Amino acid sequence: MKDILACNLWLYKVFPFLRWWPMVDAQAARTDLVAGLTGAIIVLPQGVAFATIAGLPPEYGLYAAMVPTIIAALFGSSWHLVSGPTTAISIVIFAAVSPLAEPGSAQFISLVLTLTFLVGVFQLVMGLARMGVLVNFISHTVVIGFTAGASVLIAASQIKNFFGIDIPRGSHFYEIIRQLVLQIGDINPYVTSVAVATLASGILVKKFFPKIPYMIAAMLIGSLFALLLDSLFGNEATHILTVGALPAHLPPFSLPDLSLVTIKKMSSTALAVTMLALTEAVSIARSVAVRSEQRIDGNQEFIGQGLANIFGSFFSGYASSGSFNRSGLNYAAGALTPLAAVFSALFLAATLLLVAPLAAYLPIPAMAAILFLVAWGLIDFHHIHSIFHTSRSETVVLFTTLLSTLFVELEFAIYVGVMLSLMLYLARTSQPAVVPVVPAGEEGSYHFEDAKGHVECPQFCMVRINGSIFFGAVDHVQRSLLQIDEINPQQKSVLIIGGGINFIDVAGAEMLAQEAKRRRKMGGGLYFYRLKDTVYNFLKQGRYLKDIGVGGFFPAKSNVTMAVFNTLDPEICRKCQARIFKECKTTLPGGEPR
Template identity: 65%
Template structure:
């Protein structure tokens, strides 16, 4: 085949990423993927119903979201084990974003949810094409933990009325919901509450003592049977136990998002927040599972896969989806070999939906509330919360701000606030690089430069190391630190700066070095650099800073710069010096006139 007719395999892998893992598919892998897929389909059945309830959508939409989007994300992502679908965090944001514009569960609300999903996918896909996969690195894990913990409290508070059989205002804030609950405490329906408690206790016991049995399904079955007994013995008019109702026994129907400009402008900010949260979830989960599977994840490809899954899913009655930690971890533990396991899980779920949809008519809403209580509790990562509180005051501040913002303000704003605070602390850290004084260590044969105030130092030369980038945000801190070091040792008029740790330098950083060199020279000293990285050297040359500092003041190694500086030192001071920290000092006679 001629070169003009050949196809670049790298281009094919980017457009069709499933070609990378397709050679792994064989009889053994397919059998393992089929078993893992069946397990995943059973697990997602109660979760999908629960998550759709959180999102304010009819229960079947949670199952629709676990079908087509999961297939698209599996085929066009980079992870072998990531399983996409409805998640708690995304569901609670969808509810918070759309409930002000439409009645949850209404036809208009469903249309807005599909539109939100389409916009979310467009944002994610665009970011993937623009290769912005590293953006999620700026959303700290602390933000996700704080937001998820706050979302868990919101989920639990939203189900109080269903668990206790109360009539609380829908769409109320967390504080309003809790106040209304305490006001109606004496109106609790004991029959409804007993159904919730039976379901809750069953779920806890099954999860603890028989972890191989899906605890959600077991809890739902026991709660449904108990409610059926109560209703038959006392009558549903007496018990007041409401049932979920039968699910539609058909596959996801085609749907059309609303493309009205006014609706798009209303929900665009929320769609961006959902996109960022979804990408953070998906990439974080994919990386966590990939460590165990010894696989490398392409963040940009995950962006593309998640974007396509939401864009396509919006036309198949799916609301916004992302990677699920529970189902992804289970997928790996169940022995999945390739992303076909997620595809099989979606297909099995469709079959299960057709078979068991009518049985949902016997599921008490109080049991669903109990299941959501269990889900909410599982969302709170107590281990990492306590670790953050012990380890860092700044991270604790990010955690608390995100957590309370999630409870008290709009959810998308809580995400933005947590991200903004993380970025501020990140910039604070990068804008304060370490500027430390170092000296040769006489205790080691190669005399490395170390920070040790107890070691002798040269009375004329101060050697410094800057650990961090020298850019506009760090210039003020570095200049202040250089001034403090000069005031501590005013006789050290010459400074030698080790540039090996300076990864980046901008115009402001170059100007700061030039100004320091000029100031030192006015005082009878000088400034020298060594170990400058090529990228930093290029900025110094192109900006004209190297010419002002002096090309003969920049060296490649420590030994070269020390030899040069030693030749320009004041010999009278050297002759009376007893420190003799450089090798070159040994050639001088000792202060008493004898060779040192």
């Protein structure tokens, strides 16, 4: 039985699609089929546009949305991530390769394919080395902020197509808004009416006919409306642009240039594209997983993306990653398994082979309206509202990430959010709570409660430390212990309730040893109660117990107060009225009756 389980686990690691394949029944297949068809329609103009941005022939953008999409779906961990060409990677490729070869030339294409192969190798190695843990530093709040910002960018990028105005490709968000304001009098009413008709029909179909694929219905209505306007007024008057005819053949086999000279020339760029592609893919996968409540395996996602780019480089595909538009659309269209992404690639191939000329009738303003719907659906208003009302620091992270996405760069926004999250995390962990406590009032209780509202012992201070004592927290904990002397110099002995201390490093151990020696010189001592075994063993292995004192450690449910009670000054106890310990009520330290 154990051998069978081990064999299954091995198969799941090598062929991760075996995990979700049992979920595919007739209903799931139909749903994924519809989602895949929708995705194939949307990727037609996007692939052409992205390839143009990258300096490649238009068909290469479509090739990048076929084989890489299938491989990434089968070997990744996300059920909704759809891989393919992206804006950011297209821009980086053009900027890095165009100085080395003429864009669109055979040499340019060869260098891009080599770059794609190297990116895939780097990604695969990182996945096999289990470096997917890096994605844990992308917090939930960062993902929500990034998603919201990217959604706004998706909508902003379609403003020119929605209103029929001239905005330079690749313009920043603020420039798009400025151009919209400047050109508001030049809005094309025919183009805008097609976009509005598509948008309105999508909203209405989704609300009143939920069983009908609202995006496909909206596309059909928008296309028919555009044809009607062209027939009534003529395309010379309407200026409604369409996708245009596409080449009718499958991705040809290609061979990257793997000579040492070319590899050396492209390796540094490949590493940069690797980090960008992985950041995009995993961030998008996690952002969709927040909505679908699915767990993402970062290591498997790295492997899936790596294999996708390696295979893609041999089938004329340039570097791909997770596509925000297509992934969001895939989820919004109701996809249940990665089979939807596979269907999307197959439908795209079928479209090229069978109905490529019909793509000339797909109006671009209708596609802009569809992307408006996708962008709106990706903004997580519920969680944004929750974060805004529960955590000021998380709100700062969210809106910093969102604004960075809009006004800086898409990929840089993630780095900003991650760095800010880490800074806030370190700020919190570097100041663990040091809370004064007193013995609980219940008879026979071994617990301690907050000292607020209770009388404390004038000679013996008890504190609970909630947090790890590492190099970043040493100064805060040390200052808190020194502050005990400043508030009450008679409290020479200190008991640390250590159940909340999960970790301690060398700096923390050195500080505690120093504090124990200091308090002994004062005539008191440093004691520990309920310290975790891992923390105690660390102190023991580091030989810090000698400085602290072996007798200063008390396990759970031991009477620590009785042991410390006899070390107190009996003269101070004679005049003390607090008497918070059970022993105080009958005797003085040393055994003298009261």
